[in-house]
Amino acid sequence: MTNGSSGDVVVVGAGMVGAACALYAARAGLDVILVDRGPVAGGTTGAGEGNLLVSDKAPGPELRLALLSGRLWRELAEEVSSAEELGRAESLGVPEELGTAFEYEPKGGLVVASGPAELAALTGLAAGQRAAGVTAVPVGASELHDLEPYLAPGLAGGMHYPQDAQVMPTLAAAHLARASGARLETGRTVTGVLRGPDGAVRGVRTDRGDLLAPAVVNAAGTWGGEIAALAGVRLPVLPRRGFVLVTEPLPRRVRHKVFAADYVADVASDSAALQTSPVVEGTAAGPVLIGASRERVGFDRSFSLPVVRALAAGATRLFPFLADVRALRTYLGFRPYLPDHLPALGPDPRVPGLFHACGHEGAGIGLATGTGLLIAQALTGRTPELDLFPFRPERFAEEAAE
Incomplete structure (x- = not known):
């Protein structure tokens, strides 16, 4: 050849x-x-x-890789690239930070606990993360709405992770x-x-x-x-399928990546069965993204109404106002899963x-x-x-x- x-x-x-x-x-x-x-x-x-998360990772090799990666993402975001590198007409001559080009947003993450047992587990996880170099700030029940005004009432508390960020992938x-x-x-x-x-x-x-x-x-x-x-x-x-719901534009109604404490356990699970835990986050462009589901069904790209309903139900438990918001579309992808x-x-x-x-x-x-x-x-x-x-x-x- x-x-x-x-x-x-x-x-x-x-x-x-x-x-x-x-x-x-x-x-x-x-x-x-x-x-x-x-x-x-x-x-x-x-x-x-x-x-770009550290909040969902327990102390160990993956968290160390996440901390290194977070530092490198911040450095890349601050780099100034030429107009040509950004794919624009070179004649514009307008340099721009790479972070602006790919919508780097260091908005932080907020993990919330529904009750005392979940809060105790989250507090224990955060203690280990801090020892590894993560900034994890406890948030009392009465303080949650200072960070996220539209959160549901009655949550036990949470943990704020200012190192969490997002890009447009x-x-x-x-x-x-x-x-x-x-x-x-x-x-x-x-x-x-x-x-x-x-x-x-x-x-x-x-x-x-x-x-x-x-x-x-x-x-x-x-x-x-x-x-x-x-x-x-x-x-x-192996492929691990997940769905995402996308809402109509809601600029800054959700300020952080917000997820329930049980999301961390779902990420670490070995189960092939369907698992869903509420994850809600705003984007720089305005729409809110709603996840997260995990299941091992090969490369089956079939739409699953039960999964999407579960995502919507979980999101409205965290943010009740979403019950009156239109979902514009849904999409799916396959995470590359390895057994450990x-x-x-x-x-x-x-x-x-x-x-x-x-x-x-x-x-x-x-x-x-x-x-x-x-x-x-x-x-x-x-x-x-x-x-x-x-x-x-x-x-x-x-x-x-x-």
């Missing part, structure tokens, strides 16, 4: 994680090719809410991909991972020719297991030159920047800023062998 292009690294997947990997790899001096069978942000990223992925300067190959399906006689990676095969490079980054999200299989290794990524709820990050010792950056479940937007930096450091032989051992891709093969 005709060889179409060559570089230092091929990143497979042009969602948020792939775009971030391309950005930081390019900033580390590598010649990057970014390839996707669809458009930029055409998969899970395009169905995301854009959350499709814009963010597009701007990170453009800022990377990577050669973007969209509409190009990867059909194989090329390997030399020694077993080492030498690029990927696509339906439109080969892309050659001594390193390949698997940032294919929900389809990360399929890319791993093309390289001859197992990575048990940690992404696969870093080099795969089973295939020299293969790196993984997938399996972030519902946290891929928020964890993308830290992932991109760590992958770039691994690609260039530098010591990663975080210990990659908990994220090692081969850990599932180790468990199967025990």
